[in-house]
Structures are given as C-alpha cells and as structure tokens.
Amino acid sequence: MDAPSPRSKTEISGGAHATRQHDSAHKHVTGSADYIDDMPEPAGTLHGYLGLSDRAHAKITSLDLDAVRAADGVIAVLTAADVPGSNDISPSGRNDEPVLATGTVLFHGQPVFAVIAESREKARRAAKKAVFCYEDLPHVTDVRAAMDANYPLVTDPLKLERGDIEAGLAGSPRRLQGEMRIGGQDHFYLEGHIAFAIPGEDDEVTVWSSTQHPSEVQHMVAHALGTVSNAVTVQVRRMGGGFGGKETQSNQFAAIAAIAAKKLNRAVKIRPDRDDDMIITGKRHDFVVDYDVGYDDSGVIHALDASFAARCGFSSDLSGPVTDRALFHADNCYFYQDVRLVSKPMMTNTVSNTAFRGFGGPQGMLGGERIIEEIAYALGRDPLEIRKANFYGGPGRDITPYHQTVKDNIIARVVEELETSSDYQARRAGIIAFNETSPVVRRGIALTPVKFGISFTATWYNQAGALVHVYQDGSIHLNHGGTEMGQGLNTKVAQVLAEEFQVDLDTIRITATTTGKVPNTSATAASSGTDLNGMAAANAAQQIKTRLVAFAAEKFNIPEDQVAFEPNHVRVGNELMPFGDFIKLAYQERVQLSAAGFYKTPDIHWDRASGKGRPFYYFAYGAAVSEVSVDTLTGEYQVDRVDVLHDAGKSLNPALDIGQIEGAFVQGMGWLTTEELWWDDKGRLRTHAPSTYKIPLASDRPKIFNVKLADWAENREPTIRRSKAVGEPPFMLPISVLEALGMAVASIADYQVSPQLDAPATPERVLMAVERLKAMVTEAYVSGEDEADA
Template sequence: MRKLTTQQLHQRAPSKIIGQSIAHESAAKQVAGEALFVDDRNLPEGSLHAAVITSPIAKGRLLELKLDQLKQHPDAVAVFTADDIPGHRDIGPIFGGDPLLCEGEISFYGQVLAVVVARSHRQAWKLAAWANQELVTVEAEQNIVLTAQQRGDLSDPQSLVRPSHIMGQPISQAQLEQSELVLSGEQQVGGQEHFYLEGQVSLAVPNEDGGVLLYTSSQHPGELQKLIAEVLNIALHRVDVDMRRMGGGFGGKETQAAQWACLASMAAIHTGKAVKLRLPRSVDMTSTGKRHPFYNRYQLGVTKQGLIESAKMEVNGLCGYSPDLSDAIVDRAMFHADNAYSLNQAEVVGHRLKTDMVSHTAFRGFGGPQGIMLIEQAMQDIAVAKGLDALDVRYKNLYREGHATTHYGMPVEQHQDLKNLLQQLEENANYRSRREQIKQHNRQDQLIKKGLALCPVKFGISFTAQHLNQAGALIHIYTDGSVQLNHGGTEMGQGLHTKVQQIVAQTLGIPFDYVLVTASRTDKVPNASPTAASSGTDLNGMAAHNAAKELKQRLLDFAQEHYQVSAEQISIADGHVLIGEQSIAWAELIQQAYLGRVSLSTTGFYKTPKIWYDREQAEGRPFYYFALGAACCEVSIDTLTGEMTLDQVDILHDVGSSLNPAIDIGQIEGAFIQGLGWLTTEELVWNGDGRLLSQSPANYKIPSIGDYPKQMNITLFDQANPEHSIFRSKAVGEPPFMLAIAAWCAIYDAVSSISEHQLPAQLDAPATNERILMACQRQFAYLESKHE
C-alpha cells in the first residue's frame, strides 16, 4: 500500500471516460483486415456449403422439382425441401406466413424452393443456377399486385397482411371545411435496399448434443436461437448463437437473417457436417426484404396564418406477401405522422397492404421516415398555398405550450427545447440571409434553381412492443484485474460495444482498456431483444452499468471491512483504490477480494420505465423520450436535366450528454447520407411480372462521394437528457436518418421556385434526376398555361 500526499490526493480527480471520443473498439482491426466476420472464419474439416434454388415467378404454383437429377449430380452432397424440415415450417417472427421453404404456393420472385449442399461455395451455387434454369417447373398467375393503386378494396381482409389501425379521433369533411383553407396532398415514397457491406451469411456447426453452434450476421441472436430450435424440433438450450460483429445491418438482419440461419442449421443436422450459407449479392437483394414503400395522403384544415386546425392522414405501407414486422412498422409511421408539429385534432389511419413481392422488413427508422415525409410535404404545401416561408410555417405549427400532446396522447415535454434547437440552427446556418441570396439567384438564373429548407426531427425512442424494452449483461472480473463484458446487443459498426465498454470502465473506475467486450452469445446473455429501435446503448448500456455498480459495491464493502475504514474513505478511480490516505492498485484489491471469497461475477438487468401503450384505445406513452434534431439543406437543380447537387448541409442534433462525440457525429453523418440515398438516388424497380430489376450495384445507386454535400457542418446540441437514461445520453442510430428529409424539401423548394412558389412541386421520392426533371416540366407547363 502506498501513502499519498495531500497534494496528490487533491490531484487525483478521476479521469472521465464517458464523453470522450475514444476510437471504435474494432477500428484498427478492421482497417488492418484483422477483424473476423463470419466468412473469415476457418471452417472445420469437411465443411460443406449450401445454396438456394429460388422461384422464377412472383405468384403461382410450384409444379415440379426434378430433384433426382440434382441428387445424382457428382458435385451434390444433399438436397433438401420442405419435407426435410424436422419441426416448424413457418418462421414468421410475430405472425405466421413466412414458410422456411416453399410448399407449393409461390408468393414472390426469388422465394426459396429448395437447398442444395456441395463441397464448395462455387459448386453449390453452380448447382443452384442449373436447377433454377432446368429443373424447376412452375405455373404463373397473371394478376400481380405491386402498387397501392393495384391493391383495390382495402375493406377486403385479403388485401392486407394485418388489419388496419386508427389513431386519434375521426375527422369529417365538414370539420375540415370549417377552416379557412382545406389542403390535400399525396405522395409515393419509395423503398430502400439495405446494401450492407457484409451480405447474409451463417455457419452452422453440429455438436455432440444433437444441437448446433451458429456463427451468424444477425441483429437478433435470441430470435435465431428460438427459430432454429423450433425448425429442428429441439430445445433452445441445444442451440448456441455467436455474433461478434456485422458488416452493417440497418434492420435488414433483424428478422431476415433467420431463414439462412435455419437452412444452414437444418443442413448441418442432416449431414452431420458444418454448413455455411452465404448469399451472392444479387440473390441477397432479390430474396430479402427492403424498407417499405409507402403511398401517403393527407387533408388539412388550415387557418389563413398557416396554422393546422385539423388533420386527416393516411399512410399505406406496401408490405409484400407476409406480415414480418409490418404491423409495428406502419404503427411507427402513424406515430410519426406529426413529426414535430401539433395537428390539433387529428385522425391518422394506417393500412398494411399485401403485395406480390418479397416481404418488406425493418430498416433504419422503422417506418418513422415514411410518416415524417407526409407532414413535411404538407409544411411545404402550406407555405406555397399561403405565400409564406416554409420555416415560418414550421415554427407556427411546432408543439408548444397548450398544444404539446400527440395524436396518441403522449406529452411532448421537450417542446421548448425543440424550438430552441431550431432557432439555434437557423442562426448558425444563416438561414434568413441565405434565403434572400437564393431568391435573388433564382430571379436571375433561369437554368439553375436553388432551394433551401430547414426541417426538425422528433423521433420516439423505445420499442413499441413493450416487452422488447429489456436487456441483460454479464461481467466477470478476473484475478489479474481484467474485466470481460458480455451483453445482449450486437455490434454492426455503430460503436455499441465501444460505448458499453466506456460505461463499464467509468462505472468501475478503471481504464478503458481493462475491459474487453466479447461476442454476443445466447449462452451468456439469454433472451436478448434485437439490436434495433435505436435502443442498443440505452438498454444494454444500462444493464451493463447495473452489473458494474453491483460488483463495485461488493468490492467497496469488502475493502471497508478488510481495512476497517468508513465507506466515505474508500473510492476507486483510474485503476487505483483510495483507502483513506493510502492507495493500492485495482488488481491488488481484486486479488484480496478473491482471497476473501468475494464473488467477482454478476449479471445486470434493465427494463425501460414509464412506457405503455393501449393499442385498442390508440393512446399511451410508447416512447421513453424523444430524440430531437434539425437540418438545413441547400441544393441546386439543373432545370434542363434534373441533375441535383447538395451545396451545403448544416445539422444540429440532440444526443443528450454524448457518451462518445466522435462515434455520435459519425452516426449522424452516416445516417444523413443513407437518408439522402433513400430520397434521391436509391430507386427500387420491379418489372410487371414482379421481378426486381435493381438487384446489383450496377443498377441500384447508393450515394457515392460525388453525392456528398460540398459543405457539411455537424454540431451536437449540448443538453442532457431530462430522462434518467444511461449517463443522460440519447439514442443516435435512427433519428438522424430523417434529417435528410430536409434535402428533399430543399429540392421541392427549388422546383417550386420556377413558378415563384405559386405551384406546389409534385415530387415523389426518391427524387431522382428524372423525377426532378418531370417536376420542373410541370412548373414550366403551369407558367405557359398562365400566359395563354
């Protein structure tokens, strides 16, 4: 034990790990190519590879699979169909309707019909390609439904994958017409391919207990464990799922990783060999779900000042052939149809349309972006109708005192903070002076038109399925003082493990590198919720914090008894233990505690407080808090070609007290660019027979460096979360995605400037060059008609 001087004691203020821009825990390994993903693992001797045979039609019947020819091929080790499934055949995550393998009825182009297993990846996929071309006989139906307009009667349950839902109160046409102005609008909002860098992949290794160890790229290992056990007809404890890191997920690996995991596991059990199934990019894009396309409509009753008095809103999610997560996704679109604005009296209806395409699924924002798009278009439309600046319309309609309750009955407690954030960004971005400069430019330049928009975001944080708002963690302290941490969240590049590592180090009072986060595993933390809904750090960070607090208290209690001092005389900081005027190393305390028979391992648990939602009454508090943000975007469009450039982006985003500013800013930047892709370049195209045409990087355009803003400024809104979240931080994964809606609104503004904002822009999303050009042509046609 070392005695400290008075000066040393005063100088020993603990280092702050929370709030520091510590590098991502895998950054160096990923840059060096040393970080292991599933496809990098050395395979057990004798491992096999699987490939899938898929449907060549979108709707119809499977008449024949000539499996005998396939089985006789010298490269084929085994072939499996639905008849080879030992247990459950439906892997729907919540509701049924997702067959693991086709059983006769074909529901979408690319549906898996059978699995072929060979000794190499190349052999397996060559066999699958041959089978697709030569060995599959199908009967196609002609009435393929791909759009909301084709869907027809929504009162027919056969038109929907789940029943429709209503929030708020019914609004009649007579009630709308009591206002001085009744506005209406509609929009088509396209879907989006996840385009994760690492595609869908699973490696299943059979074990001696008749179960499997699965290495996978999944956001929900707990669900995979359950589904694999059900498919194999074995107990859950015979299935272990290991998930160290993903090369991106974005929601596409929340439920959609399950099919490939189950197929690999089934093949492993049948063959007795390890089996890996990795999808080529074209198959991945064809056979897995996307962000839901939406068709939205609104009617608003508006005062002459541009204030919304009543709203009748309808969101229609195009769900594909099965429910998947569509019920909750369309619900979230409905929850966010207000964005940051008081609708006063409102009726929000959500339909879940059945279409003859792959079942769409979770994607960053989980329906929220599609709902926010509707009200933000309405803000632009009101501005044109009333001759106002769209920012002023937004200010008028913001949640405010006396008008601070959502259409589902949740109070917006931070409404003043939201206004303050907008005002701060307006000033920082020089919005008013730039607006005048843009007006002057547009009067002088007939070819290049500029647009400007400043839009807020209010995004609810929590799973809307209440039971998912829970998390667990496991911490071991070893006798050398090193700490191993495991929690139920999954790392997909977002920095979750880094933040939770910071949380545990800060809580215990030890340096960051004393803590190691290991792979997410179902045999360490059971029954974990998916890493989704922006809640990864909120849930798992708090669970790990609770575990670390318990361990730290055990150690402090031991030290108090061991050294016969009061609790006030003991503290732990920077890996040292202060005991009165003495100091010992952290590792020394751990050794003493071990010899004193103190348990150095514990679990932590957390469940989100305050949240509830009565879906029958469509009211409650589904979110613990709202994340806030705003973006100001300036664009230029070429009215002869429709080409668009993003000239400047200014973002002010609320992450509460940031756990790691560098990671948070990186998440904001990445989310904005991904949102920009959704709204400007990423266009999903199906042909008339239901085949996805945009199924490769050659014909699906994610943003490139050329699409990046010429100038981009990101600032964190410096204010702690008023709710008791982990170290008063706020979620950052999904909310900044919706900041890109400001870019779409700026394009709308530029297009409408052609008519000097007399005609609203008719601009569906994504606002590709072609759509921008057509919107410009409608503006020119309007001007010509006025001059006739």
Template sequence: MTKHTPNLKAAKITGGVASKLSHDSAHKHVSGTAIYIDDVPEPAGTLHLGLGLSTVAHGRIKSMDLSAVRAAPGVIDVLTAKDIPGENDVSPSGMHDDPILADGEVLFHGQPVFVVLASTRAEARSAARLAKIDYEELPPIIDIYDLDVETARQVTTPMVLKRGDAAKALASAPHRIKGRMELGGQDHFYLEGQVSLAVPGEDDEVTVHCSTQGPTETQHMIAHALGVPNHAVTVEVRRMGGGFGGKETQANQTAVLAAIAAKKHNRAVKLRLDRDEDMTATGKRHNFAIDYDVGFDDEGRILGIDYTYALRCGFSADLSGPVGDRALFHCDNTYFYPAVNARSAPLFTNTVSNTAFRGFGGPQGMVGAERVIDEIAFAVGKDPLDIRKLNFYDPMDKRAGRDVTPYHQKVEDCIIQRIVAELEESCDYAGRRREIAAFNANSRFIKRGIALTPVKFGISFTRTDSNQAGALVHVYTDGSVHMNHGGTEMGQGLHMKVAQVVAEEFQIDIERVKITATTTGKVPNTSPTAASSGADLNGMAAQNAARQIKDRLIDFAAETHQVPKDQVVFLPNRVRVGNQEISFNELVLQAYTARVQLSAAGFYKTPKIHWDRAKGMGHAFYYFAYGAACSEVSIDTLTGEYVVERTDILHDAGRSLNPAIDLGQVEGGFIQGMGWLTTEELWWDGKGRLRTHAPSTYKIPLASDRPKIFNVALTDWSEAYEPTVHRSKAVGEPPLPLGLSVLHALADAVASVADHKVCPRLDAPATPERVLMAVERMKKVAAK
C-alpha cells in the same frame, strides 16, 4: 485488449464516458483484420449451401424435377420443405405466414424453394440453377399505388390513432388541401451480406455463427425448425458488416437453413448469399402511399388532419404491423395537431416481405408531415420554415394544450424550438434564402433551393417486452474486466459505448475492459439491437452488473479497513479507503482472497412505457431525440441533375457517451436518409422481378455525393429528460430523417421555376428523372 499499466496519479481515466474514442474495431476495419462470419476458420469438411429461387411472382408448383441438381458435380444433398424436421416458418410476428422454403405455392419472385448442399459454394450455386420447376402461374399483385385500401388484402391488423374530431375540424377549416405522396422503399445494402456458419455439436446441440441483429430470435427460429429446445442452440456474433434493420429478422432464414443441413449431415455448413440473391430474396424498407387531408387557418396553423399510410408489405406480415404503427407515431414529427385521424393500411403484394429498416417506419411518417407543411406554405404564401415553427409542439403553452401527440402521450422534453433557432442562426438561413432568390432570378437553367427541416424521434420499442436487456461482467484477479451484453455490433460503436460505461463505473482505463462476442450462451433472452435502443438498454444493464460488483468491493473494503462505506471512493485506477489509497488491482485481488464474488449478471427494463394498441393510447416512448438539418441544392432544369451544395446539422444526443462515434452516426444517418429520398430506387417489372438488384442498377450515395460543405454538430447543452445511461440519448435512427432537408430543398429549387406559386409535390426518391418531370410541370404552371 493490450496489457495495461495504469497511471495511478492520473486525474482522469482514459476512455471513460463522454470521451471521444474511435470505434474499438476501427483499426481492424481499415486493415482487414476484423473477423466477420465469412472469416471464421471453417471446420474440416465444411459444406456449402446454394439457394434455389422461384422464377415466378405467384404460382402453384405443379412439379419439381431436381434430378439434374442432385447429379451435379460436388452435390451432397438437396433439401426441400419436407426435409425440415420442425416447423417450416420463420415468421417473427407469430402469424406462421413466412415459410423457410416454399411448399406448394410461391408468393414472390426469388422466394427460396430448395437448397443445394455441396462441397463448395460455387458447386452449390451452379447446381441450384439446374432445377426444372413447372408452375401454374397466378395473377400477382405487385404495386400498391392503384389498390383500394378499403378492399385490398392486408397482411396484418391496421392501427388507427385518433384525437379530437378531425372530420369536424376539416369541414370547418378556412382552408383545406387533399393530396397524395408516393414514397419509395430502400435496400439495406450492408457491406456484409446474409451469412451463417452452423457447426453441429453433441446430441441435439448446434452452434451458429450468424450475422444477425437478434441472436435470441435467431436462436428461437433455429430451435423451432429443428424441433429442439432453445437451450440446444447457441448463436454467436462478434460483429456485422452493417445491418440497418436488414438483419433483425432477415438473418433467420439463412441461419435456419445452415443449421438444418448441419444437423442432418453432422458436418459444418455455411450459407452466404451474394449481392443479387440478397437483394432479391430479402426484405427492404417499405414504400408508402401517403394520403393526406389537412385543414388550416389563414396563418397556416393546422386545425385538423386525416392521414392514410398505405405500405407495401410483401407476401407476409414480418414486421409490417409495427412498422406501420411507427409511421403513424411519427406522422406528427414536431407538429401539434389539434384534431387528427391517422390509420395504417398494411397491404399484401407478391413481392419479398418488407421488414425493419433504420427508423422502422418513423421516417416515412415524417415524410407525410413535411409534405403537409410544404402544401400549407405554398397555399398561404409563406416560407415553409415559418409554417414549421408556427406548428411546433409547445409544452409551455399550457392553455392550448399544444403538447399532446396523436397517441395521447405528452411531449414533456420538447427542445425543437431551440435547436431550430440555433441552426437557423448558425447557417444564416435568412441571408442565404435572399441570396438564393437573387441567384435564381439571374440564372436561366441552374436553380437553387434551400430547406430547414426538424426531427422528433420517439425512443423505445413499441412492443413493451422488448424494452429489456441483460449483461454479464467479470472482474479477474489482475484487475482486468470481461464484458458481455445482449446487444450486437454492426459498425455503430455499441460495444465501445458499453465498455466506456463499465470503465466509468469502475474508474479504470478503457484498455482494461475486454469486449467479447455477443452470444446466447452468456446473456439469454435478448432483445434485437434495433429501435435505437442498443446503448440505452445494454449500457444500463452493464452498468447494473458493474455496480453489483462495485458494491461488493465497497462492502469488503469498508469491513476490512473498518471505515464507513461512504469513505470508500473509486478514483482513476485506484480506490481511496479512509485516508489511504490502493490500486484497483490490489483491491480486487484482496477481495478474491476473501472470497468476494467478482462476477455479476446485470439487467435493465425501461420504466414508464405502456401502450394500448387497440385504443391507440399510451406512453409509447420513454423520451424523444431531436435534430434539424438545413440543406442547399442546385438543380439543372434541362436534365434534372442536382448537387447538394451545403448541409448544416445540429443534433441532440443528450450527454453523449462518445461524441466521436455519435457524430459519425449523425453524418452516416443523414447520408443514408438522403440516398433513400434521392437516388435509391427499387423497381419491379410487371412480372414481379426486382430489376434493381445490384450496384449497377441500384444507386446508393457515393463519397462524391456528400454535401460540398458539410457542417455537423451535437448540441452541447441538452441532456435526456429521463434518467437514461449518463443522460445520453439514442443516436442510431433519429439522424436518418435529417435527409428530408435535401428532398425539400430540391422541391424548393423546382418550385422556383414557377416563382413558388404551387407546391411541386415532388415524390421520392427524387431521382433526376423525377426532378426533371417536376420541373416540366412547373414550366407549364409558369406559362399560364
């Protein structure tokens, strides 16, 4: 931060809460001066690692000849599982099923088997390819769509949510539909790949600069692998070039390997994966097979529903249990189910272990809910939006009790009706629906479609002990402030938001608050920056720390000037004490001279939440965030190609801490969700080899894929139902499912080929090939 001379007559501070500020590092991002792990100056003698990866999806290692690897130019050492001094495991679930390096058996194609330590990265990677490994190949399980969930191997204990008698409701319903939806996964495709730089210290100490969303978990994994106490390991990260959940657990393996090599050779060691290695060897969003059985009345009101959410977990548990849980938590989206039975099926496959991804299973749960709504709409011959509104949660309808989720939590803050009504009017949904019908009637090959879909997203970790955060705030004698907290910055603007909270508390300009790197050496025992909780938890912890210091300053000023405490008021860059005003800087210096502590550790834990997984009951979420999107598309029925013509979004961020950053999160989340459901296709061949492992074969949305007309707004009237930090709401994950509007607009366009007679059952990702195949199915329906 630059030196700042405050304007003591200003009516407001610059950059407090609710200010529309750019990201604190935006100017560094665009100028190339932002420092990422690979930009950290390497200590003299730094060595580099290269991964040796399995070439089969499932097999036993019969022999491993690494002599050519060791003899390659520049090679210092080759490490295998036997060189790990502590525990050969980086499992976040505690199931000890995720080895750092394969030992005797490989369970997916691309699994790390050994690492090469060399003078340069190029030498290490080149040498790794010289290994001669003989495998006894075993039959792999690659896909989940043909597996029987009753008998298939599962990586962890599934969960069941149950309320009411779903079987009875289904049996007695006037109408009933069964179906299945196949839903693809997604690669995180962060700009910065997995990377760690480990620097050995004295005795058992090691410092690791790591691109990780969970510095504390990474610290623990390194300590376990080295066989040392946690206090011997310091993990630091100033920023990541994207994370999206891909660096919550997946960063651990890279960090552990670098640390092991660094301590063995007492030299700094770096490991950076290239894009192909990263996509091959690290986990992704889970793909799902969603089976549904829904009963409904003549109007389209849901009476009972049964879901099975089968997810491809890969070879180990990782975070698949809680991901499957959260899918079930969101199988209702914004809809009330009078009777429901929903279960997860976390299935084992010989593929990379899937992991956290923005939304953490919630978006997959919503996909199932929205498919069911479409099925009902086609069955009763109504606009899907009418069926959505008919089935919304309605806390005002006390007699019917239409405010209880499948996990028995009441929805007390439901504002989806108002959001949808405002968006429906502002985007002229009804008028455009009529225009699209007229267009399609007169267009032979190009068809248009429109859909308006809602979002209700639960905010909290479902693991209760993760809902806590710490922060550290120092006020220096010149009135400048140093801020540190346990959250990590991955481009989402978390540090800026927390700095705004601190600035607001002290009533000082934002330039006076220094943002510093996240490190386990300052704030210990942190939760990962995930579950959209970064600003909620760390903002409250930083506010708590700032208030401790502020309270001490108030006590000091009141005592020194002999005035009541309520006559000490913090104003922009100054403090009124009785009938006089002094600058914030002057008060701080006076307090220091009087030996008042100007440093504080803050803490926050989310109240009210509790969860009993075995019973499937509890208050799983502190509150809900809401939003809605309306998208219009056009498809070419001869090729399956399509264009997103227009998208309108209205999203709920409560009292936004920073509307500029939050709007960016909504826009980016929507595009990422759209990409997941349309163009991003993960494809493994019969031998378990990921064939879409580079930008040449894996298609994330381009700037040219954005909607031609893109209108995005935050609600200007909502606020958090609970006392969150300044009544703001989380905005990291909730916008991603807004991309569902594009999938359903595509389905609407496809359905027009058969005059909306049947549900097109468009699976995702809805690539042009899938759209074309769905069009051909509709043509057959139309011909009958």
C-alpha cells in the same frame, strides 16, 4: 499500497462522455476485422445455396431436382420436407413465412430448396439446374394496386385519433388534399447475409449468424429443428452493417444452415451472392400517403385526416409494427388539434419488407413534412414559417395523436440556433435573387426539424442483460445482449463500464454476443442498444462494487462511505490501492467478482386497441439546413451545403455520435434522392445489384458538411449518463435535401405551386417536375394572352 501516477489521480482514459475511436476502427481500416466468412472452417465444411422461384405468384405443379442432385460436388438437396420441426420463421407468429416454400410461391425469388455441396460455387451452379413447372396466378406489386385489389395484410390496422376530425376539417378556413408516394430502400450492408452452423452433441448446434437479434435466431432455429432453445447457441462478434435488415431476415439463412448441419453432421455455411441477397431479403416499405388537411391563413393546422398505405410483401414479418410507427411519427414536431391517422399494411407479391433504420418513422415523418410544404406553397410563405407556427408548445398544444404528452420539447431552441448559425435567412434571400436571373441552374434551401421517439413500441423488448467478470489481475470481461454492426455500441458500453469501475478503457474486453452468456436478448434496434445494454452493464458493475465496498469496509474496519473508486485505484480510508491489487485481495477473500446485470425501461406503456399510452421514454431532436443546385435541363443536382444541429443528450462519445449523424444523413439522402427500387410487369426486382441500384457515393456527399451536437442538451430522463439515442433520429434530417430540391423546382413557377416531388427524387423525377411546372407557366401565360386579346 502505493501512490497513483499523476494522471490517474484525476482521470481515467476513455470513460463516459470521452471522445474515443471505435474499438475496431483500426481493424476495419486495415481489413483485419474478422467477420463470419473470415473464420477458419472446420475440416469437411459444406456450403449451401438457395434455389429460387422465378414467378411472382404461382402454383408449383412439378419440381424436378434430379439434375441438381447429380451435379458435381452436391452432397444433399433440402426441401420443406427436410425441415424436422416447423417450416415457419415468421417473427410475428402468423405462420406465414416458410423456411422453404411448398405448393405455391408468393414472390419472384422465394427460396424453394437448398443445395448443400462441397463448395459454394458448386452449390450455386447446381441450384440453377432445377426444372420448375408452374400454374401462374395473378400478382400485385404496387401499393395502390394492392389497395384496389383489397389485399390487406392485417385485419387490425392501427388508428390514432384525437378530437373531432369531421368538425375540424369542416370548420377550417382553408383545406387541401393530396397524395405522396414514398419509395423503399435496400439495406445494402457491406457484409451480406451469412450463417455458419456447427453441429454438436445430441440436438445441440452452434450458429454464427450475421444478425441483430441473436435470441430470435436462436428461437427460430430451434423451432425449425423441432427442439428447444437451450440446444441452440447463437454467436455474433460483429456485422458489416445491419440497418434493420438483419433483425428478422437472418432467420432463414440460419435455420437452413442449422438443418443441413444436423442432417449431415458437418459444418455448413450459407452466403448468397449480392444479387440473390437483394432479391431474397426485405427492404424499407414503400408508402402511399393520402391526406386531407384543414388550416388557417397563418398556416396553423386545424385538422388532419391521413392514411399511410405500405407495400408489405408476401408475409407479415414486421409490417404491422412498422406501419404503426409511421403513424407515431406523422406528427414530427407539430401539434394537430383534430387528427385521424390510419395505417394500411397491404399484401403484395414481393419480398416481405422488414425493419429499416427508423422503422416506418421516416415515412410517417416525410408525409407530415409534405403537408407542411403544401400549406407553405398554397400561402406563398417560407415553409420554415409554417413549421414554427405548428411546433408543439405548452399546455393545450403538447399532446400527440397517441395521447402522450411531449414534456422534453426543445425543438424551438434547436431550430432557432441552427437558423442563426447557418445564416439561413440571408442565404435564402440570396438564393431567391439568384434564381431570378439564372436561366438554367436553380438553387434551393430548406430547414427541417426532427422529433423521434425512443423505445420499442413492443414494450417487452425494452429490456437487456449483461454479464461482467472481474479477473484477479483487474482486467474486466464484458458481454451484453447488444450486437455490434459498426455503430460503436461495444465502445460506448465499455466506456460506461470503465466509468463505473474508474479504470482505463483498455482494461475492458468485450466478447462476442452469445445467447449462451446473456439470454433473451432484445434486437439491437429502435436506437436502443446503448440505452438498454449500457444500463444493464452499469447494473452488473454496481452489484460487484457493492460487494467490494462491503468487503473493504469489513476488512479494514472502516465505514463503507470511506471506500471509493478513483481513477485506476480504490481509496480505502486515507490510502490508495491500485485497482488490480485491490481485486487480487478481494479474490483471496472469496468475494464474488462476477455479476449478471439487468435493465428494463421504466414508465412506458402502450394500449394499441385504444391508440393511447406512453410508447416512448423520451424524444430525440435535431434539425438540418440543406442547400442544393439543380440543372433544369437535365434534372441533375448536387448538394452544396448541409448544416446539422443534433440532440444526443449528454453524449457518451461525441466522435461516435457525430459519425452516426453523418452516416445517417448520407444514407437518408440516398433513400430520398437516388435509391430507387423497381419491379417489372412480371414481378421481378430489376434493381438488384450495384449496377442498377444507386447508393450514394463519396462524391455525392454534401460539398460542405457541418455537423454539430447540441452540447447544452441533457436527457431529462435518467438514461445512461443522461445521453440520448443517436442511431435512427438523424436519418430523417435529409428531408431538408428533398425540400430544398422542391424549392429549386418551385422557382420555375415563382414559388406559387407546390412541386410535389415524390421520393426518391431522382434526376428523372426532378426533370419531370420541372417540365410540369414549365407547362403550367406556359399555359397560364397563353391563357392570359387570350384573355388580353379578348
């Protein structure tokens, strides 16, 4: 035994709560991070490409693939008849999502066949040679049109209800009704969808997939191959972004690659072009929100009756849970005395929409914020006053529409601190004064809050596993069920493990997520990655530590409480032993140095039929103030300043959390301002490339961008080191941008009329809103003149 270095006596490098860079940051910057398309290809690797329908809804009366098969380099052409198992990859189990379409196509761009060729380019060119004959059928792409045509996707839409809605509305001193349209969003990950399948012996196959849900890909591939899950191994080292788009949408690419690989006994890779990727894969759901709200002269909401209809696409995918979660967040931070919220998932002849950061929560929350804004303009008040008047409070005002008690409510403090630190009131007064004298440029400011529930509402997904090995030299191997898509999950979980063992962070190596090491993984989604996998890793470490403590106590004949893990050392009685030396000794004494950890979230339950339960383990909170300038002649605008105060609990890594908040804000701002999806009258998605679909650029970021963590916050629930999830909650902070734009537009009519901006508030929509209010002002002026003349 020897004495530790001075630093190691007091601290380790990179434990929990420390600011550390992403473990692959240097690789991302230099381009040395390996993604699936960077992997060396085995000799004889083939490449696949998908043949797509060019009708939104039609019967395929004939399909001639002779020219495809005869094309240069083509090895095989696969259709549904070549699927050896089940031709279905529906994550909901509704048997409504074929691997390859047969008989009838249900959206423009639906995969019908797959070409397997010697190169990707040859496969892509060959796929264009197919000759289709169709019998066209009626199609619907719009949410409202689907409602008019009675195209419900599910027969059991969720309803959340509390109190007496009819009496509440009838007894309210004031009442208003309205509609809001909320646009969808493409995930636009930097790395598109890709799958690489390598056949093995017997029925075995290994699939490298860019997926957030390795176990689901495993099950779907096995399902399509007609085999069992233990024959399929799915591996994920990292993704170049996911945002929910790779929770279910990876299934199709992986299944087709695996089918081709097993059929031809050669490695097969599939990677679509960006255009086809955007056409084939699902988006964030578009919503139409209809509301009827009763309130009083102080702006307090007495009753709310609202429906949330969504464009779901041709199949169920995750639309049921997404529309459910929209209802869960329609309250945001506000108490509704009498309330009825109903989901309306609608089938449309478009690609099946899917998970996207927030999973329906942003759409529900935005609908709730529109209602607050409507009340504020009707009363001539600052929307912030109406927000505060409706915040959840003490007993009697702390029950959500789904009957969960809000016990950890800190939104009032978050908003108060941000209101003060951002100088909101003085800036708002200055903006109103500016707008009175500015003929063209108008400015706006808004402060909006966020309360976001954390947990999968499908209770069984709230579990995770981890595998930890400690090697003889003291180095540690970690594998867990989460997937790294750039969010820093691996770094955080490694920090947790370093803290448990009291070793430096560089002692830990995290390897590719694989179903062969950790089975039955949950999707890395619902902001749960660190919560679940961090706790599972800690559990594995604690198992090993328990064995090590018992070994040391017996070996050195001391009580167990005299064995302690200290920075890079283990204290045994009065002596310190370097961690590596201690582990070597334990190995020689045949102590098991490996453990499978497990964690399941406690105290959550949900009864969908009754609309009651505790679906969320806790809530994450935040607030943002945004200031904008609008050119009323063109509708163009810029975001001048943003101030954010966000609750990440006791942050595991402040640098990563702030990065997530900044990224979420910009992505959410894109959803609400520039990212517009548009289908033409033939059901074709026309915004399917960077040339037609505008994500935010670096130049679109707020000119002044202040982001701060609520460093006083700490999760009251025993989560991993009392931290809180940070993936999804900040996505809704840029609702403040949309409402600031609304204030700038409302200045045209002296803030007396709600601007009613739908999302995304593109410059075109902003200009149309400006012109609508100008026309109203002119009409009121002319009407007043006529009355004066009379």
